[in-house]
Amino acid sequence: MKNTSVTFKEAKAKGQKLSMLTAYDYTTAKLVDEAGIDAILVGDSLGMVMLGYEDTLSVTMEDMIHHTAAVARGAKNALLIADMPFMSYQTSVYDAVVNAGRLVKEGHAQAVKLEGGLDFCEHIQAIVKASIPVCGHIGLTPQSVNAFGGFKVQGKGEEAAQRILDEARALEKAGAFAVVLECVPAALADKITKSIGIPTIGIGAGAGCDGQVLVYQDMLAMYSDMAPKFAKQYAQLGSQMKEAFAAYKQEVADGVFPAAEHTFKMDETIIDKLY
Ligand code: KIV
Numbered sequence: 514m515k516n517t518s519v520t521f522k523e524a525k526a527k528g529q530k531l532s533m534l535t536a537y538d539y540t541t542a543k544l545v546d547e548a549g550i551d552a553i554l555v556g557d558s559l560g561m562v563m564l565g566y567e568d569t570l571s572v573t574m575e576d577m578i579h580h581t582a583a584v585a586r587g588a589k590n591a592l593l594i595a596d597m598p599f600m601s602y603q604t605s606v607y608d609a610v611v612n613a614g615r616l617v618k619e620g621h622a623q624a625v626k627l628e629g630g631l632d633f634c635e636h637i638q639a640i641v642k643a644s645i646p647v648c649g650h651i652g653l654t655p656q657s658v659n660a661f662g663g664f665k666v667q668g669k670g671e672e673a674a675q676r677i678l679d680e681a682r683a684l685e686k687a688g689a690f691a692v693v694l695e696c697v698p699a700a701l702a703d704k705i706t707k708s709i710g711i712p713t714i715g716i717g718a719g720a721g722c723d724g725q726v727l728v729y730q731d732m733l734a735m736y737s738d739m740a741p742k743f744a745k746q747y748a749q750l751g752s753q754m755k756e757a758f759a760a761y762k763q764e765v766a767d768g769v770f771p772a773a774e775h776t777f778k779m780d781e782t783i784i785d786k787l788y
Contacts, residue, residue, distance in 0.1 A: 514590065515592075516551055516552060516590060516591060516592035517588070517592060517623060517646075518592065518623070518624050518646035518689075518690040518691070519568070519706055519778040520592070520613075520709075521551075521552070521690055521691050521712055522690055522691075522711060522712065524551070524712060524723070524724075525710070525711065525723050527620075530723065530725075531552065531712055531723055531724025532550045532551050532552070532712060532724060532725060532727075533551060533552040533553070533554055533714055533724060533725065533726035533727075534550050534553060534554070534619040534726065534727055534728075534732070535554045535555070535556045535558060535559075535562075535595075535671070535726070535727070535729050536554075536555065536584050536587070536588075536729060536731050537555060537562075537583070537584065538560045538580065538583050538584065538587075539584065539586050540587070540671045541584075541587070541729060542583070542584040542586070542587030542588050542591075543586075543587035543588075545588075545591065545729065546588050546589055546590055546591045549590075550591055551591060551592065551724070552591050552592040552593070552594055552726075553588050553591045553592070553593055553594070553595055554594045554595075554596065554626065554726060555577065555581045555584050555593070555594070555595045555620075555622070556571040556596050556626075556654070556728065557577065557597075557598045557599070557655075558596075558655075558728050559571045559572065559576065559580055559671040560572040560576070560728045561736075561738070561739075562735075562778075563580070563656045564576070564729060565593065565778075568655065568658050568684045569598070569599060569600075569655050569656055569658075570599045570656065570658070572596075572598040572599065573716075574598060574601050574612055574615060574616075576598070577595055577596060577597075577598050577601075577616060577620065577726055578615060579618040580617065580620075580653045581595040581616060581620030581621065581622050582619065582660075584622050584742050585620065585621035585622070588747070592593065592623055593621070593622050593623045593624070593689045594622060594624045594625065594626050595616040595622035595624075595625055595626070595638040596625070596627075597609070597612060597613060597616070597624050597625050597626065597627040598656075599656045601736060602627050602633070602636050603629075603633075606635055606636050606639045606759040609636040609639060609640055610636075610639050610640055610643050610747060613625045613640045613643070613645045613647070614643065614645065616728055616730050617645055617752075618760055623646065623648040624646035624647065624648055624690065625640065625645060625646075625647055625648070626647070626648040626693065627647065627648075627649070627650065628650040628651075628654035628655070628656050628657070629649075629650070629651070629657075629758070630649070630651045630676075630677070630680025630681075630683060630684060631679065631680055632679070633689035633770060634683050634684065634686070635687075637649065637677075637684065637687040637688060637689055638687050638688055638715045641688035641689075642688075646690045647688065647689050647695065648685075648690060648691045648692065648693060648714075649673070649680075649681075649684035649687075649688065649689040649691070649692035650666060650692065650693040650695065651677055651680045651681060651684070651693070651694060651695075651697075652667045652677060652685060652693075652694045652696050652697040652718065653665065653666065653667050653696035653697070653717070654695065655695075658724045661747055664696070666696045666697065666698070666717070667695075667696060667697055667698070667719075668697040668698060668701045669698060669734060674701050675721060677697060677701060677705070678701070678704060678705055678708060678747050679692075681694075681705045681708065681709050682708065682709060682712070682753070684711075685709045685710060685711050688725060689711060690711055690712075690714045691711050691713070691714055691724075692709070692711060692712075692713055692714070692724075693713075693714045693715075693716065693721060693726060694713050694714070694715050694716070695715075695717060695718065695719050696717040696718070696743070697717075698714070698718075699718065699719025699720070699721060700719075701718075702715055702718035702719050702721055702722050703719065703721030703722075706721050706722055706723055707721075712724055716743065717741065717742070717743030719742075726737075727744055727745075727756050728744070731744035731746075732744055732745060732746060732747050732748075733746070733747065733748050733749075733750040733751070734746040734748065734749045734750060734751045734752070735750050735751040735754070737751060745785065750751050759783050
């Protein structure tokens, strides 16, 4: 059965942990979905891991719609959440609703995620009012990389920790169905998880969260530009892929590939009749 924002909220009430992974294309989405992962996030991290940018700031609505629509065709059971890219909602409440609507109508997302806390509650309320479920995202919000001065752990001091807790409460009040906590100390994530009624989904936020999310290239060791401390590597697909590509190159060079079993046959007397 297809997961929804409602099943997500119910999972917290039942004490069931939620799993989320990113995907950006049909083939990966199908694999993630078939593995039984609860939700797929088409993250704006695609700017870095799929498009090769240094950060997520250049990602456009067109990029998000294109990748979300591909993932939607592969996500049969997982809840499909699409990120709202930089400047698709910060500009106004109106833009937020219009662009969230595009991710649902054109990308076939079931929910959207946007970064930011207290400053964006009005935007979240308006999107939710338009019947589009919203997942919040606080702590390290990569779209604010220039304001933060880099990708840094957030909420270590008392004032910063209180602000993040207040933001989580405000997001719940604004109608968010879940909230991603990125790169915050585990003790703070634990306190937030116990303080709100909607699920917390952690990334670099410890085991106390109601669920976890990872970028799939990080957990498969496919992306070598950055290796976040919090991303456990469940397989070494990057090196396996490189070995396979190199083996293919060698077999082509040696004339070993393609072999007879990769080749189509015909009545070869026909060849003799050709002029
Ligand atoms: O863009 C993304 O992949 C994300 C996750 C890191 C939570 O926002």
